Amino acid sequence: MTRVLVTAALGTTGSLVAESLRTRGHEVTAASRRATGFDWYQPESFAAALAGARAVYLVPPAGDPEPAEVMTPFLAAARSAGVRRAVLLSASPAAPGAPGVGRVHRLIPDYFPEWAVLRPTWFMQNVLTATHPHAVSIREDGVLTTSTDGASVALIDAGDIAEVAAILLVGDVSPNTDLVLTGPEALTYDEVAGVIADVTGLPLRHRNMSRPDLQAYLGRFVPAAVAERLAALDRIIATGSQERVTGAVRDVTGHKPRTFRSWVVGRRGEFAVPAGSAFTER
Numbered sequence: 001m002t003r004v005l006v007t008a009a010l011g012t013t014g015s016l017v018a019e020s021l022r023t024r025g026h027e028v029t030a031a032s033r034r035a036t037g038f039d040w041y042q043p044e045s046f047a048a049a050l051a052g053a054r055a056v057y058l059v060p061p062a063g064d065p066e067p068a069e070v071m072t073p074f075l076a077a078a079r080s081a082g083v084r085r086a087v088l089l090s091a092s093p094a095a096p097g098a099p100g101v102g103r104v105h106r107l108i109p110d111y112f113p114e115w116a117v118l119r120p121t122w123f124m125q126n127v128l129t130a131t132h133p134h135a136v137s138i139r140e141d142g143v144l145t146t147s148t149d150g151a152s153v154a155l156i157d158a159g160d161i162a163e164v165a166a167i168l169l170v171g172d173v174s175p176n177t178d179l180v181l182t183g184p185e186a187l188t189y190d191e192v193a194g195v196i197a198d199v200t201g202l203p204l205r206h207r208n209m210s211r212p213d214l215q216a217y218l219g220r221f222v223p224a225a226v227a228e229r230l231a232a233l234d235r236i237i238a239t240g241s242q243e244r245v246t247g248a249v250r251d252v253t254g255h256k257p258r259t260f261r262s263w264v265v266g267r268r269g270e271f272a273v274p275a276g277s278a279f280t281e282r
C-alpha cells in the first residue's frame with residue numbers, strides 16, 4: 001500500500017486517478033484548494049499535503065503560462081518529504097523543455113529517481129466539461145466550434161489517462177520517460193460532432209473558423225488570454241501533427257483505449273443543444 005498525493009484531485013483526471021488508486025487499495029491524499037486547502041501559490045500548504053506520501057500525481061496550476069516557477073519549490077519539498085516517484089500530466093504538443101509545462105517536464109528527473117510524464121492528446125471530456133469552450137459552444141449555440149481546418153486528432157478518454165497514471169504511480173516498474181497517450185483513432189471534429197449527433201439524436205454540427213474569429217468567439221466565454229491559447233492549440237491540430245495513434249495506453253494498461261463512440265454512449269444523457277439553434281436542421 002502506497003500513499004499517493006493527487007493534485008487537482010477534484011478535476012477531470014485527478015478525480016479519476018484518485019478513484020483508480022483507491023480501487024487498487026492505495027491511500028490517497030486529495031490535494032486542491034477546495035479539497036484540502038492545498039494551493040500551488042501557498043508554500044505553507046505543501047507540508048500537510050505531502051505528509052506520508054511516497055508518490056505524487058502532478059497537474060500544473062491551471063492557467064499559469066510558466067508553471068515551473070511555482071512548481072519548483074513544491075518538487076523540492078516533495079523530495080525532502082520522501083517522495084520517490086512523480087507522474088506529471090503534460091500534453092502531447094509539449095516537448096521536453098518547451099515553454100510552459102515542457103520546462104516542468106525537464107525538471108522532474110532532477111527531483112525524483114522514479115518518474116513518468118504523460119503527454120495526452122485532447123480529452124474526449126472537453127465536449128462535456130462544464131467550463132470548456134467546446135462544451136459551452138455546444139450548450140449555448142448548438143455547435144462545436146474549432147479552428148482545426150478538417151485535420152484529425154486522436155481524442156483520449158481521461159479515464160484511460162487516469163488508469164495509466166495510477167498504474168505508473170504505484171507499479172513495480174517506473175518508465176522514467178514520457179509517454180504520448182492517444183485514443184484508438186484519429187477523428188476530425190466533423191466526425192466528432194457526427195458521432196455525438198448519431199448517438200444522441202441531437203442536431204449537432206461542427207463549425208470551423210479562422211484563428212482570429214475563433215479567438216473572438218471564445219472570448220465570449222473565457223478570458224482573452226485563455227481564448228488566445230485555445231485558438232493557438234487548435235492550430236496545432238490543424239497542422240496534422242495530432243493525427244498519430246500510439247500504443248502507450250495499451251502497453252501500460254493491457255487494453256485498448258476507449259473509442260469516442262463508446263465514451264459518448266456512456267455519457268449520452270449529458271448532452272444537450274439549445275432548441276431553435278441555427279444548427280438544428282439535419
Ligand SMILES: NC(=O)c1ccc[n+]([C@@H]2O[C@H](COP(=O)([O-])OP(=O)(O)OC[C@H]3O[C@@H](n4cnc5c(N)ncnc54)[C@H](OP(=O)(O)O)[C@@H]3O)[C@@H](O)[C@H]2O)c1
Binds near residue numbers: 059091120
Ligand atoms: N483538456 C485537454 O484536452 C487537455 C489535453 C492535454 C493536456 N491537458 C492538461 O491537463 C491539465 C488539466 O488537467 P485536468 O483537466 O485533469 O484538471 P482540471 O479538471 O482542469 O482541474 C484543475 C484543478 O486544479 C485545481 N487548481 C487550480 N488552481 C490551483 C491552485 N492554485 N492550487 C491548487 N490547485 C489548483 C482546481 O481545483 P481547486 O479549485 O479545488 O483548487 C481544479 O479542479 C492542464 O495542464 C492541461 O494542459 C488537457
